[in-house]
Amino acid sequence: MRKEHKKMSLAARRRNVAGYLFIAPALIGMSLFYVFPMLFSFGTSFTDWNLMTTPSFVGGDNYMELMNDSVYLKSIRVTFYYTLLAVPLSNIYALLMAMLLNAKIRGRSVVRTIFYVPSIVPAVASAGVWMYIFNPYNGFLNQIFLQLGFDPKMWIYDSKQVIPCIVAMAIWAAGGTAVIYLAALQGVPSELHEAVAIDGGNGLHKFFYITVPMISPIIFYNLIMGVINSMQVFTQGYIMTDGGPNNGSLFYVLLLYRRAFEQTKMGTACAMAWILFFILGILTLLNFALSRKWVYYGG
């Protein structure tokens, strides 16, 4: 009995050592590139520091100032608005693309590649193309609008239209999400669809009673990642609109970036980063809480 216990623990010890050896890169990486930076930025968020002089402790001032900072509060509103539009719409479009890609058609690999093209066009170049599409003077959309007899619009030069325009760009670039949905769709057993067909169900029945529940863990996963990424949208605001007009596209991370690297207000920037981390944590928890109601884990 005693001997056996010792033997067990020896095997267990061996497993423990091996396990930790295998995950050692992750442990080192997490402490170096995540834990240390997190603590560093947490500490910095309580200081006044401009990268050049020594930081001075200011307590919660950075956080308090942000709460009264109208530009900061606007950037939160803008970012939430963007996320609320972009996440559902781009997921619906991605799921639609995935279903098309999942159909048994000729030339599948070509079509898949085409659907994926928007995700690989460099941001600077796609920004250029979209700036032409949205150009109010001679842009693509307004030329079409004029021909159809509609009034031309200001698009990204209107503080109310700029976010929907950037959302359209995000939807267009949803190929990456579509690929994940496609993989999920391929995991849905076709017997289930056949069963619905035998029971006299149509395509919509199949979609809502079989496909959606079966891939709900992936929908959930994409929603979480979508929220995390959308809340941190940066490039379009940086390259295309410079946050304007009237700060209408001043995304959270764009403001953070400006505060950090242009105005060198590191304390404020780190406080902003931590507030964002906190917001993302809450959104993710909320997502998890809601997921109990609709996500289906088979087997």
Next chain:
Amino acid sequence: MKKKLSAVFLTAGMVLGLTACGGSGGGNAGSDTSAPENSEASEMDAGQSEDSSSESAEAAPAGDGEITITVVDWNTGIASDLQKAACQEYMDSHPGIIIDHQTIAYEDYNTKLNTLIAAGQTPDIFYASDLYAFNYGEQGVSQDLAPLYEAQGVDMKEKFLSPAIYETAAGEVYGLAYGVVCTVMYYDKEIFDAAGVEYPSSDPANPDTWDEWVEKLKQITVDQNGKHPGEEGFNPLATKTYGTISPSWYYHLSTFLHSNEGAFFDENGLTLGNEEGLEVIKAVNDLAAVHQVAPTPIAEDALPTVASMFKENQLGCYISGSYEYIDIAEENPDIGIAMIPMFKRPASIAWAACLEMSATTEHPEEVFEFFRWYAEADTNPCHVASNLPNEYKYYEDESLFDIWMDPSIYNDDFHAVVPALMAEYAYSPEMCTVKNAGQIFDEYVAPQLDKVWMGEQTPEDACAELADSVGAVYSGLW
């Protein structure tokens, strides 16, 4: 986008320098300046340039080898080649000195410079965007130049144009503008001739008043059916020729505020809401909103380039920095240059990239010697050829004009207007003197004015709201 323009003028300007100083050091433009090799022999005798290393060791000061001076700016393309050529010329005549000249794309310049400084690699000499020019001094990054010039017996205020000196109220000088530009008005003579309208005044002392100018704009603005603004059936959406593009950028507003004896800020806070300020904002806003002589200020970035609009006769007047001259004149050699219309008094602004020197450099003497050589027109005329000189003497002595105003590059109009304007009516733009300017203008002033341009707010309401919101971050003047 406009923000970018402000600081890229040197780039545009330097293109001109290519022709203006093709002779001086141009031959070195292609050589690799980053190679740590002393080519001092090349200037003395091209044939012996192969074996120069032994000579340079002999000539090096203090005997301990070479001193490297790092220079960082945002010029690209030809401009960058020219800067490198100038650096090469300096290296040729100063054995033992290596100039390491690095170019950073303007788009990313502030980020890069700040990260360099944070990484402990502050360049010995660097450009600073004028909005942040004083910050580096305050943070101890850049050197106070006043005592250095004083030690050499130079009175900076006597020598350099006042807008070129970045001086705090306490008398510290944290940088020197070189390659100065001023704001002028470009106009298309063909359009004025065709409409039978008198050209805008090009006399710096007697510009058109704002109202006179607006009247002219109404006459030259025309839609596709030949109607003018104010006539029945005029369709602003189908404007064929715009009278002008609204000078709504805060650099331009600053000019008009000067002209109206107003300002954005004083020691205590926002003064834009005063009578003078409101008058300027209303006047600029009315160009598009009431007089219909200009496209809406909100989407000016989306217009075709000004050069092509002038060429296609789509634009009558355009107020902007002299740095755009080269681009515009390339396609419109006969472009007219006029003085900016005025409110109460004639005014323009002069501004430039601020050249600063590191306060923590290891070789302050050598770096300052190079700084002077690089920043002053006498020794580094390439910059002068492309932009406007930063020294008074060039404006006072007409014989010096030709050094930088090559008639093959600048047309007669430019020649007639700009030197006189620079000498008498050029103010320093207000933005540079406001503490925290980057944040205040980019995050508060420009967005708030967007609301006015979009017609969502009256100038009064916008200024009242702005006074409130900007108060939290406003911390006075430098």
Next chain:
Amino acid sequence: MKSHKKNRTIKRMFLWTAIILVCIISLFPFYWMVRSSLMTKTEIFGTPMRWVPEVPQWDNYSEALTRIPFMRYFWNSFLLVILNIVGKVLSSSLVAFGFSRIEFKGRNIWFALVIMTMMIPWSVLLIPQFMLWSQVGLYNTYFPLFFPAFFVDGFYVFLLRQFFATLPREYDEAAIIDGAGYFQIYSRILLPMCKPALMTVCVFTFMNTWNDFIGPMIYLKDTDKFTVSLGLQQFISQYTTEWHYMMAAATVAIMPMLVMFFFAQRYFIEGMNFAGVKG
């Protein structure tokens, strides 16, 4: 029977209409990029707009590729891609193997923590990571841009762990009886079986590294160390954006990825088999 067939034909038509529509939407900006890359500067934005260049300006390509040292940037990007792929494949597969095949104490907690790293916004990490690298004197080197790849990436660890979970455990047991250690099981048995998943890691890493813009912008100083995505930015920093050159350079820049995706996509989609993802 006949009506059933007719029904199917209509369905096919709908399907293809939708596919073609999405293809057009997806390809339009790409088409626009290529079209603009062959036009003169004024032609690009001319009214009325032109669908094809009047005279294709092939010179744009040679000009764009010499205006900036493009081949150099190309090579730099490529080097970073290779280093990142090697790093991510190695580290993620090792860590994922540990989490899925070895039962050790604290496994679940550590796994949860690794997953949590996915939720940390990059913006929180940006500043301190930059300080870290500059303090150790590795600013203006490629280290910050590839070294972390050799340690941890929550997304790929998660992906590979899910994939390992689908491989039967009998293989391991048989190997253990033959006297193999964990490392042999990992390298000889499981790694060769999860090629599709590794391919996915490669493709995503390729794309992310190739298009990464902020990392190189913050960490690199010398122009000759720049990457393609940073190089493209240089066409904007001119006084006016030189769209014709930028589009030409961008077209060249995406070619490696297009080719790679086309050939890799079959494995790639297999590799994304998430069946069994748990929240």
